[in-house]
Amino acid sequence: xxxxxxxxxxxxxxxxxxxxxxxxxxxxxxxxxxxxxxxxxxxxxxxxxxxxxxxxxxxxxxxxxxxxxxxxxxxxxxxxxxxxxxxxxxxxxxxxxxxxxxxxxxxxxxxxxxxxxxxxxxxxxxxxxxxxxxxxxxxxxxxxxxxxxxxxxxxxxxxxxxxxxxxxxxxxxxxxxxxxxxxxxxxxxxxxxxxxxxxxxxxxxxxxxxxxxxxxxxxxxxxxxxxxxxxxxxxxxxxxxxxxxxxxxxxxxxxxxxxxxxxxxxxxxxx
Amino acid sequence: xxxxxxxxxxxxxxxxxxxxxxxxxxxxxxxxxxxxxxxxxxxxxxxxxxxxxxxxxxxxxxxxxxxxxxxxxxxxxxxxxxxxxxxxxxxxxxxxxxxxxxxxxxxxxxxxxxxxxxxxxxxxxxxxxxxxxxxxxxxxxxxxxxxxxxxxxxxxxxxxxxxxxxxxxxxxxxxxxxxxxxxxxxxxxxxxxxxxxxxxxxxxxxxxxxxxxxxxxxxxxxxxxxxxxxxxxxxxxxxxxxxxxxxxxxxxxxxxxxxxxxxxxxxxxxxxxxxxxxxxxxxxxxxxxxxxxxxxxxxxxxxxxxxxxxxxxxxxxxxxxxxxxxxxxxxxxxxxxxxxxxxxxxxxxx
Numbered sequence: 001x002x003x004x005x006x007x008x009x010x011x012x013x014x015x016x017x018x019x020x021x022x023x024x025x026x027x028x029x030x031x032x033x034x035x036x037x038x039x040x041x042x043x044x045x046x047x048x049x050x051x052x053x054x055x056x057x058x059x060x061x062x063x064x065x066x067x068x069x070x071x072x073x074x075x076x077x078x079x080x081x082x083x084x085x086x087x088x089x090x091x092x093x094x095x096x097x098x099x100x101x102x103x104x105x106x107x108x109x110x111x112x113x114x115x116x117x118x119x120x121x122x123x124x125x126x127x128x129x130x131x132x133x134x135x136x137x138x139x140x141x142x143x144x145x146x147x148x149x150x151x152x153x154x155x156x157x158x159x160x161x162x163x164x165x166x167x168x169x170x171x172x173x174x175x176x177x178x179x180x181x182x183x184x185x186x187x188x189x190x191x192x193x194x195x196x197x198x199x200x201x202x203x204x205x206x207x208x209x210x211x212x213x214x215x216x217x218x219x220x221x222x223x224x225x226x227x228x229x230x231x232x233x234x235x236x237x238x239x240x241x242x243x244x245x246x247x248x249x250x251x252x253x254x255x256x257x258x259x260x261x262x263x264x265x266x267x268x269x270x271x
Numbered sequence: 272x273x274x275x276x277x278x279x280x281x282x283x284x285x286x287x288x289x290x291x292x293x294x295x296x297x298x299x300x301x302x303x304x305x306x307x308x309x310x311x312x313x314x315x316x317x318x319x320x321x322x323x324x325x326x327x328x329x330x331x332x333x334x335x336x337x338x339x340x341x342x343x344x345x346x347x348x349x350x351x352x353x354x355x356x357x358x359x360x361x362x363x364x365x366x367x368x369x370x371x372x373x374x375x376x377x378x379x380x381x382x383x384x385x386x387x388x389x390x391x392x393x394x395x396x397x398x399x400x401x402x403x404x405x406x407x408x409x410x411x412x413x414x415x416x417x418x419x420x421x422x423x424x425x426x427x428x429x430x431x432x433x434x435x436x437x438x439x440x441x442x443x444x445x446x447x448x449x450x451x452x453x454x455x456x457x458x459x460x461x462x463x464x465x466x467x468x469x470x471x472x473x474x475x476x477x478x479x480x481x482x483x484x485x486x487x488x489x490x491x492x493x494x495x496x497x498x499x500x501x502x503x504x505x506x507x508x509x510x511x512x513x514x515x516x517x518x519x520x521x522x523x524x525x526x527x528x529x530x531x532x533x534x535x536x537x538x539x540x541x542x543x544x545x546x547x548x549x550x551x552x553x554x555x556x557x558x559x560x561x562x563x564x565x566x567x568x569x570x571x572x573x574x575x576x577x578x579x580x581x582x583x584x585x586x587x588x589x590x591x592x593x594x595x596x597x598x599x600x601x602x603x604x605x606x607x608x609x610x611x612x613x614x615x616x617x618x619x620x621x
Contacts, residue, residue, distance in 0.1 A: 024575070025437045034441055111409070112418040143436055143556070144421045149377065149409025158486040159377045161406045164550075177490075182402040183503070183559075184314075184551050185494035189376075191487040201540070201557055202550060237418035241431065242444040249582060251601040254594075257608075258616045261588060264604045270565040270586040271621065 008066035009173050009193060011054045012130035013092065014118055015047040015072050017083040018141045027245050034141075034243065043083045046136025048090075049199040052206040053166065054134055055091035064173055068092040069130065073109055073117055075102035081222060088217035089209030095222040096121060101234055110236050111146035118147075119154045120230040130194070132176070137162050137198040148198035158191040161198040305334025305429050308388055309361065310398035310408075313340065316351030318359065320504035321399025323463030325456040326359060329397050330464070331426045339365040339387060341380065341482075343373035357474070358467040367477040374489035375403050381410035382483035388451060389415060390480065394429070400455040400560075401503075408455055417449035424460035438556040438579035458503060459562035459583050495549045502552060505535030507565040510554055510581070511547065512539035514570020514591060514610055521547040524611065525569060528618045537561065537581075539571045555580035570610045573598025590614060 019025060020040040028035045043051075051070065058065040070087045074080035077099055084095035098117055100109050109117065122129050138145035152159035160166075164186065165179040175192040181200045191197070209217070227234050255261055265271040307329045312322045329336045338361040342349040349368065356364055365387065371379045384407070388396045396411065398404035400422050412419035424442070425433035431446045435457070502508065509529040515521045521542065529536050538548035540555055554561055556579040566584035571577060573589070573596055581587070582601050589602035590610050599605040606613055 019437070021576075025440050027441055034437060110418050112413065112416075115413060137557075140556070141437055143438065144419070145405050146409035146412070146419055146421060149406060150413035150419075152377065153381060153410035153413035159406070159410065160487060161377075162402065181550060182492070185492060185549075187492040188490040189487045190490055195487075202544070237449050238420075238445040238447055240443060240445050243436070244442050244444075246435070246439060246442050249587075249601045251587065251603055252599060252605070253603060254599065254605040254607060256606075258606065258613055258620060261590075261604055261606050261617060262620055265565070265586065265588070268586055268603070 007173060008064055009131035010066050010128065011057065011068045012118075012122070012133045013047070013050045013054050013068065013070050013087070014114070014133070014135055014147065015051065015070055015083055015087055016044045016136070016139045017041050017072065017074055017076065017079045018044045018139055021045050021140050027243055031242050031244055032240060041079055043086055044136050044139045044141075046138060046140070046199050046201070048206040049201065049203050050134040050136050051087045051090050051092060052204045053199060055207075056204060057166070057168065058091070061168060061170055061173075064168070064170055067094070069094050069096060071096040071098070071118060071121060073098040073100055073114055075100040075108070077224075084222055085214075085217050086209065088220045089214040090207060091213065092220075094220055097222055097224045098230065099224060099226050101227060108142070109234070110238060111142075111144050111150055112237065113232065113234065114147050115150035115154055117227070117230060117232050118151055120232060121225070122155070124225075124230070132193060133196045135196060135198045137200055148196050152196040155194065155196070158193075158195040159197075160189050160191045160195065162200040163197050164200050164202045166197060166203075305332050305395065306393050307332055307334055307336050307395040307397055308391070308393040309336060309338050310384065310396070310404065311338045311340040311352075311356050311359070312399065312401060312403050313342070313348075313352035313355070316348040316355070318352060318355050319399065319401065320463045320501070321401045321404075321456070321458045323399075324458040324461040325397045325399040326361070327461040327464045328423065328426060328454070328456045329395070330360070332395055332429055334394070335363075336361045337363040337365060337391075337393070339367070339384065341367045341372050341383065343370050344368035345370060345373060357472045358469075359472075360464060360466060361472060363473045363475065365475055365477050367480070367482065369482045371482045371485050375407070376485065376487055376489060377407045377410045378484065378486040379482040380407045381414060383480060385411045385414035386480050387477065393451065395452045395454060397454045397456060399458050404455050408453055412453040415451055415453065417451050417453055418447065419453040419455070420445070420447055421455050422457040423454050424457045435579075438575050439582065440575065440579070457560065459560050463504065495551050499529065500533065500535045502535045502537055502554070502561060503559050505561070506563050507532045507534035507567075508537045508554070508561060508563045508581075508584075509534045509567045509569065510537035510539065510571060511542050511569045512571030512577075513541035513545065514572075515542060515547060516570075518547045520611070524614050528567070528614055528621075531618055531621050532565070534565070534567075535563075539574075539577050568598050568602070569614055571598055572596045573601065590617075
């Protein structure tokens with residue numbers, strides 16, 4: 001078979017604004033969600049890895065990567081712009097912000113709605129549609145780990161989840177070689193484009209944006225769409241009945257030496 | 272005519288479930304019989320433990336349970352797995368053999384499972400939370416146009432479930448309005464079923480429902496070989512963190528203790544990132560979630576991320592020289608000591 005035509009690829013990276021991973025969360029008093037007011041938010045860590053990987057591909061493959069577009073869906077427009085600017089300062093080219101109605105404050109879009117929204121945006125991009133979509137493997141708030149998989153189903157394209165490496169042959173940009181983390185080890189796949197991949201922690205270590213890049217990022221374009229413009233059903237499929245704190249463990253007992261450890265374990269029947 | 276079967280169903284469903292305060296049978300779909308399809312995951316001729324946990328959840332839904340087992344007829348392992356599947360407490364076993372299904376890839380698997388679920392009118396599709404279902408089920412859910420319920424830890428009723436969010440720091444109870452519930456089961460919350468049925472399991476080979484096309488190509492896999500119990504289902508786990516300092520120590524300190532206890536070995540993310548242990552051993556929000564009878568955390572500080580993966584263990588032992596380490600807040604038995612002295616001593620004295 002003759003090698004496919006060499007061409008440039010476009011990368012799309014969906015990112016989410018979440019409560020910062022280091023924050024100890026609190027359930028709100030109405031027990032409908034967690035307290036988000038006045039709580040530090042940042043880009044979902046797995047999405048940072050996705051942005052970093054897109055930029056590394058561009059650094060490695062140069063003009064073979066035509067563009068890196070970030071996309072975020074949020075009911076907090078200002079917050080959404082902030083995470084987009086963070087990604088743009090890391091080195092992405094442009095951003096797309098989708099305004100989610102803020103009438104239902106504790107109802108963030110669910111993974112299915114997020115996937116459908118991304119699909120709609122891709123349709124809107126037409127000729128400029130992405131060839132490679134890099135998603136974080138899960139958001140650290142909802143922990144669903146669904147968007148990448150769902151999106152690949154809606155687009156009927158190839159899928160490689162939980163990747164720890166991705167490589168392109170610069171002479172043949174039509175497919176990528178990836179390693180994915182599976183229970184018990186690693187699996188290698190060749191995924192033809194268009195493809196959705198999701199990032200695992202070990203893929204890379206995201207960079208910090210430098211001050212000049214932060215300044216430059218302010219000039220990069222962010223396009224905003226509303227859900228009406230895209231024709232998206234914003235109704236959720238879940239009704240959240242209750243959010244509560246997990247039962248506390250009665251830990252905290254300290255012993256003096258190894259003999260007491262063994263004694264305690266025998267007492268509770270663990271040895 | 273209609274009212275009689277409906278009221279009968281109402282009674283039978285009602286008696287099977289724990290009745291939650293939000294329970295309601297007002298919508299018409301609630302009256303449907305529960306009919307559950309369980310994805311039977313297998314490897315090397317064995318049904319995995321996560322699937323056995325999934326079957327336990329399926330039982331709690333009430334209604335009939337059908338299993339589906341998928342693979343390539345080219346491998347003898349598939350036949351072994353079918354034999355094992357026949358002994359599970361299911362009323363029917365759907366078998367799909369296709370060369371496109373030799374490797375577990377989402378593209379051929381998802382349309383098959385979605386179509387079976389839809390065409391046979393299953394109300395619930397259930398699988399254990401593993402790297403396989405996490406890969407395939409969201410694609411299935413998208414094809415069915417339903418919002419998947421990930422990592423279910425409690426069944427309230429056939430449409431109401433509890434699942435952990437924020438790394439297990441909050442528990443969310445939700446009611447799914449979808450007509451088909453696609454569920455992955457948090458294995459740590461459901462005991463693997465142990466009762467194997469001796470009754471006749473009806474077997475049906477799926478002929479008319481096709482697998483999807485292969486899009487990605489499988490190249491190879493590298494599995495970490497181990498004689499130890501599997502991390503996800505082990506009764507005892509010895510786990511090491513950054514405090515172990517290097518790979519040599521990790522092996523020379525943790526392995527003898529693990530051998531003595533016949534335990535699995537786990538690791539914190541710090542230990543994995545520093546190369547002390549393979550990443551398949553990582554316990555935490557982004558690794559495995561475990562709940563053994565005994566979890567011994569050695570040189571692990573107890574970051575939120577790690578606690579999310581092990582705080583449901585029955586007994587937690589922490590050995591750490593920092594008395595302020597958060598791990599001590601969850602440990603049943605905490606020993607503030609130098610692990611390089613305490614762990615060999617513990618190994619010797621057990």
